[in-house]
Amino acid sequence: MDPDFSYYSKRFQMTGSLGDVYKTLAGLHSPELRFSYVRDLLKEHSMLPTELVQPCVEVVFNREMTDMVRRIGNDHFRCRDYVAALNEYMKCVVGTEPGTVQHAYALANRSAAYFHLNRYELCLADIPRAIKSKYPTKLLYKLYERAGHAEYNLGRGEKAKFNYSECLKRLDDGVMTAEQRSRYKKLLKECIENCNGLEERNFPENQPSIEQLTGGRHPFIPALSKLVELKCSPTMGRGVFATEDINPGDVVAVDEPYISGASPHNSLLCHYDKCMKLTCSIIPCPNCSLVYFCGEECMQKANEDGHTLECPIMFSINSLPGDTKLNQLAIRWFVREYFKLNFVNYYVLVKKLLENNKEPMVRGFSDSHVYSSENFATAFSMHCNEKEISMDLLLFYFCLGAVMSEYLMISGIDIPNRYLNTIGASLVRMLLILDVHCRKLTVISPCIPAQMTKRSSVPTAYSLYPTIYLFNHSCDPNIRGSGNLSDRIRVMKVIQPIPKGSQLLMSYGVDFKEQNKETRISELSDLFKFNCECQACVENWPTNRFLPNRLTSLNLLNVNVAGTVGKECKKFMELTANESFKQAPSLHLNFLYDFLKLLFCNVKRPFKLYENCVTWISLAHTLVSIDECELSDLINKLKNDL
Numbered sequence: 001m002d003p004d005f006s007y008y009s010k011r012f013q014m015t016g017s018l019g020d021v022y023k024t025l026a027g028l029h030s031p032e033l034r035f036s037y038v039r040d041l042l043k044e045h046s047m048l049p050t051e052l053v054q055p056c057v058e059v060v061f062n063r064e065m066t067d068m069v070r071r072i073g074n075d076h077f078r079c080r081d082y083v084a085a086l087n088e089y090m091k092c093v094v095g096t097e098p099g100t101v102q103h104a105y106a107l108a109n110r111s112a113a114y115f116h117l118n119r120y121e122l123c124l125a126d127i128p129r130a131i132k133s134k135y136p137t138k139l140l141y142k143l144y145e146r147a148g149h150a151e152y153n154l155g156r157g158e159k160a161k162f163n164y165s166e167c168l169k170r171l172d173d174g175v176m177t178a179e180q181r182s183r184y185k186k187l188l189k190e191c192i193e194n195c196n197g198l199e200e201r202n203f204p205e206n207q208p209s210i211e212q213l214t215g216g217r218h219p220f221i222p223a224l225s226k227l228v229e230l231k232c233s234p235t236m237g238r239g240v241f242a243t244e245d246i247n248p249g250d251v252v253a254v255d256e257p258y259i260s261g262a263s264p265h266n267s268l269l270c271h272y273d274k275c276m277k278l279t280c281s282i283i284p285c286p287n288c289s290l291v292y293f294c295g296e297e298c299m300q301k302a303n304e305d306g307h308t309l310e311c312p313i314m315f316s317i318n319s320l321p322g323d324t325k326l327n328q329l330a331i332r333w334f335v336r337e338y339f340k341l342n343f344v345n346y347y348v349l350v351k352k353l354l355e356n357n358k359e360p361m362v363r364g365f366s367d368s369h370v371y372s373s374e375n376f377a378t379a380f381s382m383h384c385n386e387k388e389i390s391m392d393l394l395l396f397y398f399c400l401g402a403v404m405s406e407y408l409m410i411s412g413i414d415i416p417n418r419y420l421n422t423i424g425a426s427l428v429r430m431l432l433i434l435d436v437h438c439r440k441l442t443v444i445s446p447c448i449p450a451q452m453t454k455r456s457s458v459p460t461a462y463s464l465y466p467t468i469y470l471f472n473h474s475c476d477p478n479i480r481g482s483g484n485l486s487d488r489i490r491v492m493k494v495i496q497p498i499p500k501g502s503q504l505l506m507s508y509g510v511d512f513k514e515q516n517k518e519t520r521i522s523e524l525s526d527l528f529k530f531n532c533e534c535q536a537c538v539e540n541w542p543t544n545r546f547l548p549n550r551l552t553s554l555n556l557l558n559v560n561v562a563g564t565v566g567k568e569c570k571k572f573m574e575l576t577a578n579e580s581f582k583q584a585p586s587l588h589l590n591f592l593y594d595f596l597k598l599l600f601c602n603v604k605r606p607f608k609l610y611e612n613c614v615t616w617i618s619l620a621h622t623l624v625s626i627d628e629c630e631l632s633d634l635i636n637k638l639k640n641d642l
């Protein structure tokens with residue numbers, strides 16, 4: 001369902017005051033005055049909350065429902081369909097209350113499914129969790145036996161022995177005949193014997209490999225390569241330009257998000273914002289059950305980073321109109337800063353930033369002239385369309401900011417009255433920044449790439465990248481996200497030659513090959529409020545179907561190389577028609593780069609083979625390295641979640 005951004009306007013319309021509200025809001029120019037006006041208005045109409053929203057019962061499955069899901073899981077398990085079983089057990093883990101026997105069963109079952117899928121580390125992680133969550137004493141021996149086998153399979157003899165011995169100790173609690181018990185003991189003793197002389201085996205984790213910036217780090221913008229500079233472009237404001245020739249395959253940006261959030265109820269992603277790992281081994285927060293972690297360590301780090309403060313108001317935030325993921329992300333961002341800085345420092349800093357009279361070229365740079373994605377001031381200075389968006393949306397975000405700050409105060413967070421308007425306005429600014437960069441600009445968000453979904457890519461999280469934000473848009477981009485697109489760290493790679501002095505341009509989600517000019521212009525102006533000035537729009541390039549695909553005197557820039565170009569075009573067509581190429585285009589990147597360069601210098605664009613080659617290079621730059629067993633049904637589930 002699309003978010004409803006007219007919720008507050010509709011309510012003022014019903015009271016007949018909407019026209020006056022818009023007029024007054026438009027006449028107020030400082031964000032603090034606007035916040036104060038909207039807050040008073042909400043108070044006057046009794047629209048400010050007076051208490052927190054309590055969890056609704058449906059959030060946690062009822063007992064019968066969980067038992068039923070577990071039974072379905074057990075049926076799959078008996079049929080040895082461990083992936084399907086895992087999916088059902090996952091639902092039970094997420095849907096049961098931590099600390100209950102049901103939760104313990106769900107974790108124990110999940111560990112069994114992992115065991116049979118040879119995911120021993122994940123299996124082992126769930127066992128102590130199940131024990132902690134009141135797993136029945138009479139069944140404990142089973143968990144220790146499984147832990148022993150998992151450690152054994154990992155080649156860790158001492159740990160395996162320890163678990164087998166624990167299992168032996170607990171056998172007397174188990175319900176079985178004396179004969180069964182003695183047979184069991186004999187088997188366990190054999191297992192212990194077999195542990196001697198084991199060698200540890202490595203099951204490599206899918207660690208994202210972080211690529212190095214070509215040419216090294218830029219001295220003042222550490223997430224960019226040294227081969228670029230920030231300059232004012234004639235039609236697009238600030239932009240990133242090449243200071244040397246840059247080639248396809250070069251890495252021009254490696255950016256870490258300032259803040260990240262998962263889509264609500266996304267139980268396949270660790271919600272700790274410095275992790276965001278896509279995994280099925282998830283545990284819910286024991287207090288709100290609304291956010292999930294890949295393990296206790298991330299849960300603890302998230303609590304230290306502010307989750308303990310957002311936790312009591314999660315239900316209230318989720319009940320607000322608009323886009324829930326964005327509302328959650330804004331609160332996360334706010335509480336993190338507010339408590340890191342303490343409120344007086346926070347107030348002083350945001351007051352200065354809200355006034356923002358810095359010259360556009362130096363916006364986001366620190367006093368020591370550094371533009372770093374790690375700086376609050378950099379993230380907070382990102383463009384937010386405040387002057388261009390409709391009154392409707394502006395009123396919506398001011399109302400939302402006022403209601404959110406009220407929830408924070410009800411939950412016990414101290415916002416002194418004299419600071420309230422500035423602090424509230426800062427929360428609205430965060431909402432507006434996230435609206436543009438996380439809700440509308442989703443192409444750079446962590447996602448499951450199109451290769452896996454077989455359709456378009458599916459975003460799994462929403463992340464704010466302050467340095468990538470510096471790139472302007474083109475419907476014919478010369479850089480794109482590369483590597484593991486589900487990773488939170490975004491690597492931008494060059495996909496077309498960029499001569500010295502030219503601008504580096506990414507796509508904000510539209511491409512000249514797929515949509516015609518009118519559609520692109522309307523999409524970009526709706527979402528981002530600008531008229532696209534890229535070459536494809538200015539020259540009105542045709543879409544894919546109408547692209548010229550033959551070399552003629554009209555598109556050949558240098559007739560002397562006609563023979564070579566013709567020969568290479570033939571080679572390219574033969575290669576790309578080949579099934580083995582389609583399976584692994586990255587093995588042919590050097591050929592693709594050389595071919596593209598040849599066409600870049602000698603053929604007028606747009607030209608079908610050039611555009612196809614760019615597409616193949618983009619595809620070859622992206623990796624699909626998510627574990628298959630974890631991902632079998634994940635994509636469908638994700639789609640339902642989003």
Ligand SMILES: C[S@@+](CC[C@H](N)C(=O)[O-])C[C@H]1O[C@@H](n2cnc3c(N)ncnc32)[C@H](O)[C@@H]1O
Nearest residue numbers: 236237238469470471472473530531532533534
């Ligand atoms: C994410 S920011 C890019 C950095 C920005 N130019 C700056 O000065 O900081 C997006 C803004 O840049 C401008 N912009 C980006 N791509 C453009 C394009 N193709 N045509 C016109 N303006 C563009 C628009 O003003 C847009 O709102």
